Amino acid sequence: MEAQSRxxxxxxxxxxxxxxxxxxxxxxxDVESNVLNILNGNSGIRLYTNTKLLATPFHAGIxxxxxxxxxxxxxxxxxxxxxxxxxxxxALKPIITRPVAxxxxxLIVSTTKGNITAIAGIDNVSPDxxxxxxxxxxxxxxxxxxxxxxxxxxxxxxxxxxxxxxxxLQSGMYDNAFVVSGDEVTEFVLSGFSSFQAMSDEPCKPxxxxxxxxxLGEAAAAALITTDKEGAIARITGDSSINDANHISGxxxxxxxxxxxxxxxxxxxxxxxxxxxxxxxxxxATVFNDEMEAIAFNRAGLAxxxxxxxxxxxxxxxxxxxxxxxxxxxxxxxxxxxxxxLGYDEPGVSQRISVITGNSSKTINYxxxxxxxxxxxxxxxxxxxxxxxx
Amino acid sequence: METKQYINxxxxxxxxxxxxxxxxxxxxPGLAFPEFAKQAYQLAxxxxxxxxxxxxxxxxxxxxxxxxxxxxxxxxxDNNIALLFANSSSSLDTDTKFQEQINDRDNYYxxxxxxxxxxxxxxxxxxxxxxxxxxxxxxxxxxxxxxEFFAGxxxxxxxxxxAEKVLCGWVEFYKDSYKAFIYIVSHxxxxxxxxxxxxxxxxx
Amino acid sequence: MEALKLxxxxxxxxxxxxxxxxxxxxxxxxxxxxxxLGLDSIDALELIVMLDKDxxxxxxxxxxxxxxxxxxxxxxxxxxxxxTK
Numbered sequence: 001m002e003a004q005s006r007x008x009x010x011x012x013x014x015x016x017x018x019x020x021x022x023x024x025x026x027x028x029x030d031v032e033s034n035v036l037n038i039l040n041g042n043s044g045i046r047l048y049t050n051t052k053l054l055a056t057p058f059h060a061g062i063x064x065x066x067x068x069x070x071x072x073x074x075x076x077x078x079x080x081x082x083x084x085x086x087x088x089x090x091a092l093k094p095i096i097t098r099p100v101a102x103x104x105x106x107l108i109v110s111t112t113k114g115n116i117t118a119i120a121g122i123d124n125v126s127p128d129x130x131x132x133x134x135x136x137x138x139x140x141x142x143x144x145x146x147x148x149x150x151x152x153x154x155x156x157x158x159x160x161x162x163x164x165x166x167x168x169l170q171s172g173m174y175d176n177a178f179v180v181s182g183d184e185v186t187e188f189v190l191s192g193f194s195s196f197q198a199m200s201d202e203p204c205k206p207x208x209x210x211x212x213x214x215x216l217g218e219a220a221a222a223a224l225i226t227t228d229k230e231g232a233i234a235r236i237t238g239d240s241s242i243n244d245a246n247h248i249s250g251x252x253x254x255x256x257x258x259x260x261x262x263x264x265x266x267x268x269x270x271x272x273x274x275x276x277x278x279x280x281x282x283x284x285a286t287v288f289n290d291e292m293e294a295i296a297f298n299r300a301g302l303a304x305x306x307x308x309x310x311x312x313x314x315x316x317x318x319x320x321x322x323x324x325x326x327x328x329x330x331x332x333x334x335x336x337x338x339x340x341x342l343g344y345d346e347p348g349v350s351q352r353i354s355v356i357t358g359n360s361s362k363t364i365n366y367x368x369x370x371x372x373x374x375x376x377x378x379x380x381x382x383x384x385x386x387x388x389x390x
Numbered sequence: 391m392e393t394k395q396y397i398n399x400x401x402x403x404x405x406x407x408x409x410x411x412x413x414x415x416x417x418x419p420g421l422a423f424p425e426f427a428k429q430a431y432q433l434a435x436x437x438x439x440x441x442x443x444x445x446x447x448x449x450x451x452x453x454x455x456x457x458x459x460x461x462x463x464x465x466x467x468d469n470n471i472a473l474l475f476a477n478s479s480s481s482l483d484t485d486t487k488f489q490e491q492i493n494d495r496d497n498y499y500x501x502x503x504x505x506x507x508x509x510x511x512x513x514x515x516x517x518x519x520x521x522x523x524x525x526x527x528x529x530x531x532x533x534x535x536x537x538e539f540f541a542g543x544x545x546x547x548x549x550x551x552x553a554e555k556v557l558c559g560w561v562e563f564y565k566d567s568y569k570a571f572i573y574i575v576s577h578x579x580x581x582x583x584x585x586x587x588x589x590x591x592x593x594x
Numbered sequence: 595m596e597a598l599k600l601x602x603x604x605x606x607x608x609x610x611x612x613x614x615x616x617x618x619x620x621x622x623x624x625x626x627x628x629x630x631l632g633l634d635s636i637d638a639l640e641l642i643v644m645l646d647k648d649x650x651x652x653x654x655x656x657x658x659x660x661x662x663x664x665x666x667x668x669x670x671x672x673x674x675x676x677x678t679k
Contacts, residue, residue, distance in 0.1 A: 008549040055495070112509060119482070119489050131480050132533035149539070150531035152480055153511040160528060171546045188485075191492045192505035196639060197656045240552070243473075243518040243527045249506050250635055260524055374506060375515030377527055428613075439632070442613040499647045502639040503610075 011170045017232035018162070018223055018383065020095030021327040024087045024182075025219040025314055026061045029071055030094070035331050038339050039359060043313050045203045045215050054190045059203050061217030061315035062185050063087065082115045082128055085137050087220035088182045092142065095224045096178060101145045106174045109135040110151040110161035110181040112319040116188045138180065146174070152319070154373030155282075156241065157181060158221065159322025159381055163239035165225035166381075175227050182220035183318035189216060196249070198286055204316070206283030206309035206341060207290045207355050209348030214284045217315025221324035233330050234367070234383040240264030244376035251288050251372060255296025258372055261380035262300045265368070269382050273301030276382070277364040278338060280329035282372045283309020284316050285343065289372060294349035305368075308356045312342030322371040322379065333364040333385055395548060396579025398555075399462070400591050401454045403570040408433065410457050412594065423568065427453065435460055435520070443503065444516060445484045446568070451475065451513035451561040452520070454570035458557070462574065463521045471574070472526035472553030473514045474544055477562040478533050480510045513561060526552050535560045535571070535592055537585040544575045544583065560592070599670045606666075609644055610637050622667045627660075638663060650678030 022030060026044030027037040037044075044061040065083075072086045075093060088109070100107075114134045118126035127133050135148035149168075151161045158181035165177035183189075193199050193214060200213035226232065242264065244257035252258075266273060279302065281293055297303060310325045317324055332339055338356045347355070367383045402409045406426050408416040416433055418426050427449045431441055434456035444452060463469050484507045491500050506512060511529040518527060526547060532539065544556040559572040571592050575583050581591075603617035606626070610633065620631070627633045638659055645651040651673065653659060662672045 007545060011546070011550050055498070113485075114480070116485065119486055120493070125482060125486065129482060129485075130478065130533070131531040132478055135531075136533075147532070147536070147539075151528065152509070152531050153527070153529045154509045164528065167543070167546050167550065167552075170550070171542065173542055173546075187492060188489065188508075191498075191500040192488065192502075192508065195500040195502040195505055195643065197642070241526050241528065242524055243515065245518040245522050245524050247519065247634070248512050248515045248636075256524060373511075374509055375511040375527075376518060377511060377515070439613055442611040499643055501643055503636050506636060 007171060010172050014170045014172065014227060015229065016166045016169045016236050017226055017229055017386070018234050018236060018330065019226050019232045020097065020224040021222065021233070021330060022091050022094050023219060023221040023324050023327050024063065024091045025324065026063050027313065029067070029090060031327060031331060034328060038313055038328065041340065041342065043203060043342055044217065045315050053187045054194065058190060058199065059215045060185045061215065061317070063218055081137065082118070084115055084182050084184050085134065088138055088180045089141050091182070091220035091222035092178060092180045095222055096142055100178065101143045103145055104175040105144060106146050106168065106177050107135065107139050107144045107148040108151060108161045108165055108177050108179045109138060109148055110157035110179065110319050110323065112152060112154060112157055112183050113186065113188060117186055120187065154375050154377055155318055156322055156371040156373045156377045156379040157319040158324065159326055159369050159371045160241055160379045162223065162225060162236065162323065162326065163241060163379060163381055166236045166239055169225060169227050177225040178222065179225055179323065180220065180222040181320040181323040183218060183320050185216050185218045189318065200285060203343060204285035204311055205343040205345060206285040206311055207347070207349055207353065208344050209346040211285040211287065211290065211348055213286055215311070215315040217317040219314060219317040219320040219324045221320050221327050223323060223327060229386070232386050233334060234385055236381060237384045238265035238268035238382040239380070241377065241379040244378065246376055248376065249374050251292035252376070253292070255292045255299060257376060257378040258293065258296035258370060258380070259299045261378045262296065262302065262368065262370060265380040265382045269384070271366060276302060276305050276366045276368050277362065278329070278332060279305050279307040279368045279370065280325045281307050281309055281370050283311055285311060291349050294351045294353045297353055298351040303352050304354055306338050306354050306356050306362065308339060308341035312344070322369065326369040326381070329367050329369055330383065333367045333383065336361060336363050338362050395545060395575055395577060395583035397581040397583050397587060397591065398574045398576045398579035399458050400573035401457045401570070402594060403430065403450060403454050404568060408457070409594070433457065438520060445507035447481060447483060447510065447561060447563040448507060448513040448516045450563050450568055450570045451559060452516050454559065454561065454572040455517045455557060458572060458574055459521050469521065469523055470525055470554040471523055472547050472556045473517060473523070474528060474540065474547065474556050475514055475559040475561055476530040476532055476536070477510060477560060478531065479562060479564040480531055481508050483564045484508050537588040537592065541583060541585040541588055548575065595670055595674065598674060599666050602666050602669050602673070605644060605648065609640055620666060623665050626663055626665060645673070648679065649673050651676045
């Protein structure tokens with residue numbers, strides 16, 4: 001009886017914050033460059049012709065190899081790391097400013113496919129293809145002494161990892177969680193999305209009337225989740241991940257899982273829908289996903305809340321998307337500035353949502369990040385700006 | 391009001407054998423997994439043809455979960471049972487199958503039905519769909535079964551009221567080697583929910 | 595055409611993993627989607643791959659799929675008219 005009551009009490013009374021953040025994307029290798037590019041309406045999406053990846057030309061957001069190599073060489077290392085590991089290490093490096101070998105810090109890695117290129121065209125799968133090994137490789141670089149935790153849960157992985165971190169810290173298991181997310185644009189995923197006829201023939205247009213599919217992208221993003229309020233950006237006040245229980249690839253027509261996740265996160269925080277100032281939504285630009293979100297947000301009373309998708313700038317970065325987009329969304333919060341939802345032209349969902357059409361100023365105290373993914377998964381995390389008393 | 395947490399039912403599937411709460415209910419030595427799975431399906435939850443579209447990992451998870459959930463889940467009730475799953479090879483068993491479909495550009499026919507299973511969390515999705523579980527789902531990866539993490543995280547979900555019960559599953563499938571160890575954590579039962587007890591059951 | 599219809603039924607059953615269904619269970623005019631055989635969106639995409647792989651037909655507009663895959667009858671007609679293999 002005692003132990004469980006104590007745990008519940010600790011969880012109710014422990015606040016968890018998000019402190020340092022960073023990202024490695026086609027729009028830059030730090031948050032500042034990314035935000036500058038976004039403010040200028042620059043997209044990281046290009047048209048590629050690379051028959052090694054896909055037989056026909058395709059749009060994608062791809063990190064420049066030369067820039068990546070140059071940045072990593074600067075970082076310095078004797079071991080050979082995979083391309084994804086380099087992206088993740090570079091994302092994490094600037095935010096690891098306190099010792100991690102203290103037994104109270106955990107590394108949380110989130111990815112959908114990890115080093116999937118390590119299985120291409122060979123009979124024996126390389127050990128690096130195992131996500132646990134990927135995490136060990138990252139962990140070894142930084143010297144963590146605790147066992148890494150890997151979250152692999154489709155396209156909600158990035159933001160779900162933040163939720164997992166919050167729960168682990170609230171329980172007293174750790175004081176700090178370093179979360180890193182990443183995925184690459186590979187032949188594997190291009191072929192897969194292509195077989196689903198899910199890829200747009202032009203840069204994706206989230207929530208738009210003539211949207212016709214995703215644009216894939218790659219990135220790594222990192223964040224420090226901590227119980228230490230000093231220097232924190234925001235407090236993580238509510239989180240929930242509810243399954244649609246409907247179909248393994250098609251989203252629920254009633255947006256059931258997303259609606260419940262959002263409502264739970266708001267209830268946990270103790271705020272009404274109208275108190276949410278801004279939503280960084282999933283917005284993959286498939287016909288069904290965007291429609292589902294519109295329905296879910298309306299059911300949750302969020303139709304009036306300013307909303308965007310960052311996939312017009314980055315493409316769909318899969319396991320990285322939830323965290324990358326949360327990182328940029330937190331910049332919105334810090335700067336009290338809304339960023340335009342790039343790619344959006346004419347309204348294209350059956351229920352009204354408030355898509356951000358141009359950069360503008362707005363005071364943002366509550367920021368909601370949502371994501372959805374294959375397997376019927378959905379995640380909603382609510383952030384509250386740090387002010388006295390938070 | 392807090393109460394203690396207990397392991398309230400468990401199922402182990404490995405080496406062509408199915409054991410529920412310590413009792414072996416199926417043993418078919420020598421059968422390949424598809425045939426073994428079909429027999430286990432008759433026990434766990436026949437009458438669900440979608441089972442035969444699933445990949446190996448999802449079939450394994452579905453069978454083990456079904457054997458526990460069929461008596462646990464009540465129609466019309468909210469059934470707030472969270473899913474907490476993990477393995478070491480993610481979806482590599484299906485990933486390699488999909489990779490084979492795209493290796494040869496002259497024989498390039500990637501299958502959407504295979505691709506959708508190249509994510510480990512799909513197996514939880516299948517369970518959620520079948521039993522209408524609008525609940526918390528998370529899939530973790532560990533090099534080996536991590537009883538401490540399972541014990542800790544399941545306790546956290548319950549203490550934070552994110553769920554009333556947790557279906558915990560280690561579901562590993564890669565080529566010919568598989569193991570499912572699934573158990574339910576709730577506020578009722580006789581075996582206390584501790585890392586030690588979980589480990590004991592894992593090794594039965 | 596009869597041979598092709600039987601072939602299509604066998605392929606549908608095999609490719610879509612329809613356990614305990616035989617060609618005799620599938621009538622030429624039965625609706626394949628919706629209540630019929632209960633096929634879903636992933637099955638439709640699989641049939642598009644099958645058209646390409648086994649008959650050399652590339653469906654450029656997947657929206658056409660609805661009409662083509664309505665029944666074995668409509669599929670057989672389409673395949674016989676467009677096959678390149």
